[in-house]
Amino acid sequence: MAEMELLDSARHATLRVSAAPDAGRHFVQLVADEFLAAALHYPILLARHPETGDLYPGALMGLVPDENLCLGRDGTLVGYRPADLERQGFYVSGENIAIDAHHPALAAIDGAPVFDTDGGPAPALRRVQAALRRLHVGLPETERFLRRLEEHKLVEPIDLNFQFDNGESLRLDSLYTVSLDALHALSDDVALALFRSGDLQLIYALTGSIRHIPTLARRRNERLSGLDR
Template sequence: MAEQLEILNSEVHRNLAMHPIAGAHPHMVQISLPEVEAAASCCPVMLAKSPETGRFAIVALFGFSPDEVLVEGAGTGNAAFLPLDLQRQGFFASDENIAVDLAHPRFAPGGTIPLFDAMGGPTDEMRLVQRAIGTLMGNAARTERFIADIVEARLVEPVDISLKFDDGQTVALNGLYTVSGDALADLDDTRIIRLFRDGSLAAALAIRASLRQIGQLARRRNERLAMPASGWA
């Protein structure tokens, strides 16, 4: 469906309502640098290359395949971590304004969350959208700089993990990257201090530590295999 972008206006869109999140939760979502530590507390955080540009992006992994979401509560929008990119679904920055894509499923008939209150001011839910867009835009350059720094420092290494599940299926995590613990340990003090001072070290360590979340997702997948489909959450 083609986009129908309009600059958001409290008069024109006074009666516009939205759904909390439209469609299925993606199994992989691009995130910004300030989201890394929160994401790492409940799911693996990796780096992935864009097939179009070959550039790295930071991604949060919610499942092992496009039709699978394994993080507790993510399927209903109640996970401990909700990416900003999902919070702003259907909304975009347009210079100093916010544009809304009226063709997006988030604005399909039946939406129950108003964008504006009776006085024409943004509702609390709309303020969350505004905050999400502001955070994403305000940290885009910082996120790119972090990625450039860890690539330049040779901290990025491919993930080499193969998982075998109770149904006999084997899943390999291809095309994903993490931060090398060995490379971090080999950094000289000057570079470590610089990474620490600009906040990159904490994010790099969180990405590395989040590898343990892969085991949690694998355990949840095996639990689902033993459950009837109606019991999935």
């Protein structure tokens, strides 16, 4: 279990934060406010929390656990970096920020400094602060958005099966998307309400992002074949 301590510029003057743990994240939780940016780079799918059964959205970055197929040659994400990755190792504690000093993102010695030499927040910490704010505001908004999807019966399972050149077969279960058939069958009043609320834009960002799934499959195939970019 993580041991939290409040972030302090004096105590943690030499603290650094690394993006290295991104390499082990294959499904990264998103908030709805991130859909438009994330959809340019990743498939956005829905999953269910194993304990509560509640839906949550995430960016699919790999096809198996501990695999990220969206990293560049330098080991960092080529596209948008979600808030849940930016805040790795950092947590909200009341009005303050707390850290898990043993988190892999904070245990690396080659990361970006958290504080400037004068004790002020360095760019890395400002990104963390922005990510924590985005999650704090966005999580309840996203939950309400997903409840509306379920109320209108728009959520459906997505069938993901892959066959790779080395003979490996892979099936991803328990992932969901929005049914465009169900969406287009809604009454005009409901469709107009979705449009005016901004939900329709989010829905089309989510469904359009599925076009990235074949790219992930190609990258995994290249990795398995030793042709990784």
